[in-house]
């Protein structure tokens with residue numbers, strides 16, 4: 001796979017840095033309990049205009065760790081990285097979401113492999129990892145189709161509302177490939 005730089009122009013989507021002008025589209029797609037239900041509590045519901053501005057204010061500065069997923073000319077979802085700290089700085093946690101009207105069309109299965117190639121090429125992380133609520137088989141399927149490996153289960157590790165969930169741990173380690181290091185690893 002060739003190494004994409006930003007914006008990443010994929011099949012039916014564009015990955016690009018967030019812009020302050022995305023605020024209305026962000027609220028439109030993010031303010032949905034079905035989206036937030038399987039994400040970290042950092043992604044609130046309801047998702048207000050203030051939530052959008054807070055997120056955008058911290059996302060628009062380079063390096064672009066959080067990217068907007070643009071489809072049909074508008075931001076309809078996001079995919080983002082949180083680099084580890086201290087001895088864990090060689091890895092990064094990531095998360096993604098898509099507005100509900102775009103689910104089930106194979107979109108995230110096309111995005112994740114392109115995005116992970118971009119991240120490994122640009123940031124030089126050794127490892128990308130995420131956790132998936134055990135009631136989210138669609139996300140697990142996206143990750144497995146994208147080459148991520150389920151490394152284990154964190155049993156009864158998370159609570160949403162009053163329901164306790166196992167978390168599946170997924171990771172990919174850096175493939176042997178040329179690396180342009182300009183990320184936050186130093």
Ligand SMILES: CC(C)(COP(=O)(O)OP(=O)(O)OC[C@H]1O[C@@H](n2cnc3c(N)ncnc32)[C@H](O)[C@@H]1OP(=O)(O)O)[C@@H](O)C(=O)NCCC(=O)NCCS
Pocket residue numbers: 034035036038039095096097098099102103104105106107108109110130131132133136137138139141142
């Ligand atoms: C999870 C999410 C990103 C998936 O995006 P998407 O573009 O709809 O996913 P895709 O269409 O590319 O692929 C979904 C896959 O899961 C499968 N799937 C869907 N529901 C499923 C279920 N209940 N059980 C098993 N597999 C399921 C689909 O069949 C498809 O696999 P296939 O291509 O082999 O048929 C999207 O639903 C979303 O944004 N959800 C809310 C936020 C979220 O959960 N983020 C991930 C946090 S880890």
